[in-house]
Amino acid sequence: MTQENIHLGASAVPQASLGANPVLKLLPLTLTVFIGFLTLGMQLPVLPLHLHDTLGMGTLVIGLVVGAQFAAALLSRTWAGNFADMRGGKRAVMVGLVTAAVSGLVYLVSLAFVAVPVTSVWLLLGGRVLLAFGESLIVTGALGWGMGLVGAQHAGKVMAWNGIAMYGAYALGAPLGVALNSVWGFTGIAVATVFIALLALVIVSGVRAVAPTATRRTPFYKVMGAVWVPSMGLAFCSVGFGVITAFIALLFAARDWGNASLAFTAFGVAFIAARLLFGHLPDKFGGARVALVCVLIETVGLLLIWGADTATLAYLGAALTGFGYSLAFPGFGVEAVRRAPPQARGLAMGAYVAFLDISLGITSPLAGLLASGWGIGAVYLGGAIAVALSFAVALMLLRGREAPVP
The missing domain is CATH 1.20.1250.20 (MFS general substrate transporter like domains)
Incomplete structure (x- = not known):
């Protein structure tokens, strides 16, 4: 065969x-x-x-x-x-x-x-x-x-x-x-x-199996060379998720806003709602185009948290962050799949998701240093800047959308 x-x-x-x-x-x-x-x-x-x-x-x-x-x-x-x-x-x-x-x-x-x-x-x-x-x-x-x-x-x-x-x-x-x-x-x-x-x-x-797509191991560098650009988009936009999960409770405590659990709820509800209502958009309109819009929404959400003077604004910022991040993930992911060798899509997805792990692993200590020097609010300004970098990645992908797949 x-x-x-x-x-x-x-x-x-x-x-x-x-x-x-x-x-x-x-x-x-x-x-x-x-x-x-x-x-x-x-x-x-x-x-x-x-x-x-x-x-x-x-x-x-x-x-x-x-x-x-x-x-x-x-x-x-x-x-x-x-x-x-x-x-x-x-x-x-x-x-x-x-x-x-x-x-x-x-x-x-x-x-x-x-x-x-x-x-x-x-x-x-x-x-x-x-x-x-x-x-x-x-x-x-x-x-x-x-x-x-x-x-x-x-x-x-x-x-x-x-x-x-x-x-x-x-x-x-x-x-x-x-x-x-x-x-x-x-x-x-x-x-x-x-x-x-x-x-x-x-x-x-009981679910139907599908045939393996490869007969031999694919070198990691070949797949990484194909998917590293959308994977960098994932890494940058995941910073927003990282600063919400790691530091929102500290922000609420520092500003005496009470329990931060509603901020997690707002993020989670918006995240799931976006997936349920609009999860088909990356397939329909293209991953880069959807990611381009969604990372802007995520950036606005983080800026709202940074400038919030009430808990209500912080809740709104958390919801926008969750909504934007929810669709940015599959948006960049669709671009990774499109660029990956067909016989190595499992490896490509492993490489893509690894950038989420790397991003979350780096975000917490760097954000902690930022908070110690400029205050807890600066974490969200820094997060917004990092997520904005994924906008540049989405633009790069959009402009190169006709590039041949390896």
């Missing part, structure tokens, strides 16, 4: 199939991603408390254990992308879910060593690394698999619905994790991690 035939079998689904309700075709896969990412969402508010209150660890160790998952996810993106291309998106997602379930078993083993905190922490660290590998496989596999099911011309919808699943899982997972922890402690989190991952595995097992 030739490379071209392999590609046609994977992504050139019959046209009648492509036109038949792509969102409905993606629904089981979206549900699987949502359920799978609950395992991450549950742990966000609980793991630091377990490390501090139960194991007696300080902030440095807590930061290392929590951050290990994000670092390992970044380092595993390339491997996960090649795995999805060579073994198929369905297998990548299923292996990722099994790996997530095993991470829950490692958490359970760590609880047997609570009396030896150092051993327990090392086991937790191992569980976080396993979860990171699982998350990388789920994300890259789901993106490649979704495009194989509905066609690359619906790449924007695939990214939009996967994003809804992921961020929805974070939003629901956090209170679910707190509730489980309050009744059963960290044991409840560990057991739930195992069973939730297995539940998602049962759901995804």
Whole structure:
């Protein structure tokens, strides 16, 4: 079988199939991603408390254990992308879910060593690394698999619905994790991690697989050379997301505006509403054109927060930031898919999402330095300037939209 035939079998689904309700075709896969990412969402508010209150660890160790998952996810993106291309998106997602379930078993083993905190922490660290590998496989596999099911011309919808699943899982997972922890402690989190991952595995097992798109590993530099420009657009516009999640609570405290939870709610509701109502626009009008408009909306939102003198204006700024960022992500992503070699779209998506990891990893410490020197409000001015740089990237993509795909 030739490379071209392999590609046609994977992504050139019959046209009648492509036109038949792509969102409905993606629904089981979206549900699987949502359920799978609950395992991450549950742990966000609980793991630091377990490390501090139960194991007696300080902030440095807590930061290392929590951050290990994000670092390992970044380092595993390339491997996960090649795995999805060579073994198929369905297998990548299923292996990722099994790996997530095993991470829950490692958490359970760590609880047997609570009396030896150092051993327990090392086991937790191992569980976080396993979860990171699982998350990388789920994300890259789901993106490649979704495009194989509905066609690359619906790449924007695939990214939009996967994003809804992921961020929805974070939003629901956090209170679910707190509730489980309050009744059963960290044991409840560990057991739930195992069973939730297995539940998602049962759901995804019935979804039609698509053929792998590659027979050999694609060198990372070849894919990066094709997608680095839209990936830089993602990195710049993700700064807005980073400063909202990391510093909005500190801003509200500094200005005596009370609880910042409504700002998170405003961001999240606007983010999901934009995906639900307008998630089809990058496919219809082009990713660069949609990103161009949306990063302007995100920039205005951050400037509103920077200049806000009331909590209401800050809520509005958070909502605009969430709305703009929501569609900028698939906007730049559609451009990355268009430029990627067809046989390496899983690797391309892994490389693209890695720029989100890099952006969030760099944003927090740099914004912290900015806040220490010029005040917490300066974080949002700096964020607006960074997001505005993604406008220049979108312009570059728009002007080069007829460039041939490698």
